[in-house]
Amino acid sequence: GAVVSQHPSWVICKSGTSVKIECRSLDFQATTMFWYRQFPKQSLMLMATSNEGSKATYEQGVEKDKFLINHASLTLSTLTVTSAHPEDSSFYICSAPLPTGVKNQPQHFGDGTRLSIL
């Protein structure tokens, strides 16, 4: 069964709206989670690394004020797209690696969130 739950799976909203996406690790604690963005027919691009208890680490070119990340607990990270515009429309996917000490295990991915800004 799924080990990472992502919600919502699909969002359609007006330009200027802020949208929150949740990523939860199920049955394990994730001190680190990763947020990716995927454009149509393209690969996954890492946006940021979410760290429980500290600030997220953003990749170059990703606006931290636009994409707010909060790692509220050991099982929950949220990505908020603030004042979304049509160019923010994309597929957002989170992943959570299993705890340190099991580092050879694959990262598990949520089912993704399709964000469409009108």
Next chain:
Amino acid sequence: AQSVAQPEDQVNVAEGNPLTVKCTYSVSGNPYLFWYVQYPNRGLQFLLKYITGDNLVKGSYGFEAEFNKSQTSFHLKKPSALVSDSALYFCAVRDDSGNTPLVFGKGTRLSVIA
């Protein structure tokens, strides 16, 4: 810096024929290599991984991959393709330094034709 190359955007194969999806990588240190599959509007599903040991790795749904250190390749293979294998396949790598994120190839779309 780590990188992954998937040279083919699209691979077409007839049902029942063997399939290969190519992947080459670049990483400092020992590579941890992964294959994932993505169906439309879904997240990524893990297929298989290479960490160490036997160069031929067997994974889910009959897929396997061969690690070739000299050619820095990790091609995905299946002896007999199914129509249901049609999907987007991603090769990914990370180094062995800890809880680092995966670096993905651009993906290869596999179409299996009945």
